Amino acid sequence: MSICAFRRKIPKGGAMSRLAVAVALGAIASVAFGATYYVDFEKGNDAADGLSPRTACMHAPGDPAAEGNAKGIQLKPGDTVRFKGGVVYRGTVVCSASGEEGKPIVYDGNSDGTYGAGRAVIDGSEVVREWKRCASQEEAGGNPNWKRLWRANLPKGLLPGTANLCEGETLLWIAQEPNQPDPFFSDSISNFRKVPNAQVTTTSLTDPSFFTQADEHAWDSAYVAVWVVPNVTQKRRILRYVPSEHRIEYDRTNEPYRDRDELYAVENSLAILDRPGEYVLRTLPDGSCEVFVWPFDDASPSQGRITYSARNFGFNVVNGASHLVITNFLIQKISGTGTGSGIAIKLLDWNRDTADVVIRNNHIRHIRHTDRGYGGIYVYRGNNVLIEGNLIEECPLSMGILCGGTGIRVRSNIVRKAGAQSIWFMGCADSEIVGNEVYDGRGTHANGISVYQKCRNILVWGNKVLRSNIAFTTESSDNVTVAYNIFHTADFYAFANWAENRDLKVYHNVILRDADLTPYTQVPQTTATLKNNILTGKPFGLDANHNLRVAVADLEKVFVDPAHHDYRLKEGSPAIDAGVDVGYDRDFAGTKVPQGKAPDVGAFEFVP
Numbered sequence: 001m002s003i004c005a006f007r008r009k010i011p012k013g014g015a016m017s018r019l020a021v022a023v024a025l026g027a028i029a030s031v032a033f034g035a036t037y038y039v040d041f042e043k044g045n046d047a048a049d050g051l052s053p054r055t056a057c058m059h060a061p062g063d064p065a066a067e068g069n070a071k072g073i074q075l076k077p078g079d080t081v082r083f084k085g086g087v088v089y090r091g092t093v094v095c096s097a098s099g100e101e102g103k104p105i106v107y108d109g110n111s112d113g114t115y116g117a118g119r120a121v122i123d124g125s126e127v128v129r130e131w132k133r134c135a136s137q138e139e140a141g142g143n144p145n146w147k148r149l150w151r152a153n154l155p156k157g158l159l160p161g162t163a164n165l166c167e168g169e170t171l172l173w174i175a176q177e178p179n180q181p182d183p184f185f186s187d188s189i190s191n192f193r194k195v196p197n198a199q200v201t202t203t204s205l206t207d208p209s210f211f212t213q214a215d216e217h218a219w220d221s222a223y224v225a226v227w228v229v230p231n232v233t234q235k236r237r238i239l240r241y242v243p244s245e246h247r248i249e250y251d252r253t254n255e256p257y258r259d260r261d262e263l264y265a266v267e268n269s270l271a272i273l274d275r276p277g278e279y280v281l282r283t284l285p286d287g288s289c290e291v292f293v294w295p296f297d298d299a300s301p302s303q304g305r306i307t308y309s310a311r312n313f314g315f316n317v318v319n320g321a322s323h324l325v326i327t328n329f330l331i332q333k334i335s336g337t338g339t340g341s342g343i344a345i346k347l348l349d350w351n352r353d354t355a356d357v358v359i360r361n362n363h364i365r366h367i368r369h370t371d372r373g374y375g376g377i378y379v380y381r382g383n384n385v386l387i388e389g390n391l392i393e394e395c396p397l398s399m400g401i402l403c404g405g406t407g408i409r410v411r412s413n414i415v416r417k418a419g420a421q422s423i424w425f426m427g428c429a430d431s432e433i434v435g436n437e438v439y440d441g442r443g444t445h446a447n448g449i450s451v452y453q454k455c456r457n458i459l460v461w462g463n464k465v466l467r468s469n470i471a472f473t474t475e476s477s478d479n480v481t482v483a484y485n486i487f488h489t490a491d492f493y494a495f496a497n498w499a500e501n502r503d504l505k506v507y508h509n510v511i512l513r514d515a516d517l518t519p520y521t522q523v524p525q526t527t528a529t530l531k532n533n534i535l536t537g538k539p540f541g542l543d544a545n546h547n548l549r550v551a552v553a554d555l556e557k558v559f560v561d562p563a564h565h566d567y568r569l570k571e572g573s574p575a576i577d578a579g580v581d582v583g584y585d586r587d588f589a590g591t592k593v594p595q596g597k598a599p600d601v602g603a604f605e606f607v608p
Contacts (some may be wrong), residue, residue: 078104083107087116123332161369175272317346341373359390411432420443428451434461494513501527511533517536542574558574591605
């Protein structure tokens, strides 16, 4: 089934955009008016012309590694670059050429299934070669599990996070103490060590209960993760260990908290490599790297199934390249550090806008950042960009979709296990987040959907956000409409407005929290209108704006199956016909509004 199969009908006023229509027509036109170039990383040859499957190039036009004819290809409006399905392409595609209206340049990962089998794969990794099993405990740095450890050399310049080791299609994890119940969330403070805040500065941490090792080199190559203001976990390499003072020293972090205990964890030391799926990366005196791994399958190293990330981008759109389509790829195993790297699909030019781009029906996974950074799709200064029907999952310490610009449409995507914000608008105008599903955004400061920093004229409609820290957050924006969404969290706000918003409209949402505490909060400076929402809390009943508050224990009186997140209204629900008209003609599921004498409260109309 296509990733796009779950798309819902867009509400009144949000039909298919001019951009989507233009690109769809352009893709058809490109068959008739543009050249098609074929890419086969396994069997292609850069000396070939690339104009047929039998004369495919090895590298795509724009890949820095391309040679010969492949390097010389100049893409023109209406051209298509087809990657062979099922083939792993180890490279980065730099998109510098533009199409034109009605004639986009299309990068296609075998969307019609006629060139290869399945999706084409853009892979940022290389296979780790020449593994050696550890021969002694001393060779493994004193680790008692030495018989299960393997080691190998890696190139210079890698960090534990950018190495991004995978075993087959499974992420491996940097060794950490304390161990996390789910190692994906390495920055989750709920399992960190606790220490009095007086023992933590911006450059040091003292803990006599843990840092008891006599050797001043005990924590060489290790890192510390420290929880600091404003609710972020920052990772720093340990620069010095002072055994007599039980103190580690590291590069400057944000200010520690001074009104509560501090929290921390240590990472990337052989002393704490204690379970399958973990690795440690050490930098050697010549600058090269050595990695130790405890594989899930002891045969994986010798079978060539362990990889490291060698590239920072999958697709890198530069020079304001515009009128592009990127569709039907599996993009994986990319990593980065700092700004502008570690991104599967990047649209960024500091000097000009990138316009009229479609990113559709891609599967993006295993994108890792060193310290809460970019990840799946990043758009900076975009103009008329459609991000639709993509699956983005398992991206540690990385955002799912981050956008800034005008006319940005994020529709019908699934974002699962993004280690930072799942969908984030920063400074967007005349844009929408519609029909997306977000799950398991639970890293530190990882929220489901966020609309921040002078966004204006934004529609957030028909989205489902489950198991995130906060399902929806907004601040410092104008004319944001949040309607017909499902926002559910376990132990914190489901909806939070952290700074002044003007003309915030909150209509027909299900806003729930697993406790009879308010699931919605806002600062006093905000001008907001809430109507027709269902929220957990007490006392039970409707307020003057037709918002229904329901205690957690009474949710079954309102919904079909709230325990399994089925928030359709049950027969006899007090939400039926209890709302007021706010201008929508369709609900979350696309059902006509109203079904009875008045709109129902919540995200679903009851259908008799």
